[in-house]
Amino acid sequence: MFNYQPLYDQLAQSRAAGWLEILPEQVEQALQPKRHGHFWEWQDAVQSLPSLQPSVIELQQQVKIGRGEDTDDTTREMLKTGLKQLNPWRKGPIELFGVYIDSEWRSDWKWQRLENEITPLNGRTVLDVGCGNGYYGLRMLGMGAELVVGLDPSILYVMQYEAIRRYLPQCNAYVLPLGVQDLPEKLHAFDTVFSMGVLYHRRSPLAHLQTLYETLKPGGELVLETLVIPEDYGEVLVPENRYAKMRNVWSIPSCSTLQDWLSQQGFQSIRCVDVTATTIQEQRRTEWINSFSLENFLDPNDHRKTIEGYPAPLRAIFVAQAPL
DSSP: OOOOHHHHHHHHTSTTGGGGGTHHHHHHHHTOGGGOTTHHHHHHHHHTSOOOOOSOEEOSSSOEESOGGGSOHHHHHHHHHHHHTTOOOOSOOEEETTEEEOOSBOHHHHHHHHTTTSOOOTTOEEEEETOTTSHHHHHHHHTTOSEEEEEOOOHHHHHHHHHHHTTOTTOOEEEESOOGGGSOTTOOOEEEEEEESOGGGSSOHHHHHHHHHHHEEEEEEEEEEEEEBOGGGOSEEOOSSOBTTBSOOOOEEBHHHHHHHHHHTTOEEEEEEEEEEOOTTTBOOOTTTOSOOGGGGEETTEEEEETTSSBOOEEEEEEEEOOO
16 A cells, blocks of 8 residues: 555655665554554555546645536545545645545645745755644645655554545655654755644744755755743743643744744754744534544633633744755
8 A cells, every 4th residue: 555666766766765775664563553553454444445537637736636516416425434534634725526624724825824935846845744544744745746745653644645645646756754853864856845843843943944954955044933931921931731732733833932942953044934923713612523632721710821720822934045
């Protein structure tokens, strides 16, 4: 089911060729079924999806593969049932043959906030760190990227992407079951690197930024999206226990602090292109997640605060360049 050979062939002809010394073994180890309790269940769900041929593939304005008219009601219900076995779907929305995956996040809103602020992706090789189910990678292809390599250690999200990719046989975007820690040092191989929703999950944010710096070609571009705190709250928030019920939030900087961090790692032409408060319309519970969402993580009497009393989620997008 997982065929990464076309990716390996492309990397062999690129600046990332050295990664191939360890990459196939990394992937093989990450995909060991014994490491994941639901591996066979998820794999069966993907393999049981009906075989369908899309009459339309739209990745530029949305992620839409096939039309409802491409199949019948019974087959479409089989498709929906199989996809729901891969819940929760965090990133989207994605439409497959008339089945609308109304994901927890309206990821298209975030994409709209950044797509006109970054260097056009036409012909570029892109790395998407913490890519989830590959939604943004597909939008990157829609923007003209030549190759997208996504990294996410969650096998569920890798399986979700395999379900989508089942209907995109000539798709030049991949989701590898790896984390940012699996990247080789000083790779310097990608034109654009995205890191969205990852920084605050890293114990050492500066080390994360340095890794991102080292993956870029000279002159390459970083697109960084992350939680921030208001300037009047301080330089960095270090939650005592949880933040918005998340256990693994280690630090949240202000925008000015984050700009300093990026500069310290060597980035140039640093721009904060957007700061937006996350609303319960952008991140919410749907039938595709079967769990709580943002509304349950905020103070019920004051949505300006998390349930722990910290500032409610505020997200910033930074764009920066590696020097030539």
